[in-house]
Amino acid sequence: MQSSPEQESVELPYRVVSEPEWNAAAAATASVGVHPSEELAEVVVVSGPCPRCEHHTVFSERLVAYSDMLGAGSGRRGLLARALRRAAARGGRRDIEVICSCGGAHPDAGEESGCGASWVLTVEWGQ
Template sequence: MTDQQELPYRVESEPAWNTVAAGTARVSLHPDEAAPEVVVVSGPCPRCRHETVHSEPLVAYANALARSSLLARLLYQRAAEPGSREVEVICGCPTSHPEAAEQTGCGASWVLHVEWGV
């Protein structure tokens, strides 16, 4: 078997990685579960096993809107409702993988089902 640090960069996904990541990923909602704006997934990549972190915004264009505007308040209220999302995580580990060129990570991606407020 190839040394895990020597895995070449490859854009790929395997259904089994979803299951592996579901057992090892750490998921947090920011700023908190009561009013989430961002889902942060961290943990080992199921392909290369290096630590990676992925942020998934729940509120699109949040930085472009003044929090006092009606549209911004509606978007934040919608994000804070109990919900769920399929989050596609792409390995962003800091390890230098062969054939990565300018890319970070090993190229693997997997999907986690995240629920909040339920």
């Protein structure tokens, strides 16, 4: 389709950014799956359009085996992810930090995938 030139010809550069309004935008468009079941939630899979680049992106978050992830969770989301994990232990509700991992081309992405955008989606299950 040629009717969306902003999506076809202008490539957003990779940037690590988040905007408060993306949380609401993503909540309206994302689909959330809980696996293997709502009663035994181990992994939450969030999919939908990225609120920044509008490419389709899929993000999965493990709810269990936190100890395996603590060591690997360093880097830019380490601290936040650790705080979220602690909060998640209280019940079937969790604020998930979703990071764009679209397959689209974004200049300056280097070894990263996605456009660098992140947003927070509140997920509830089994209640």
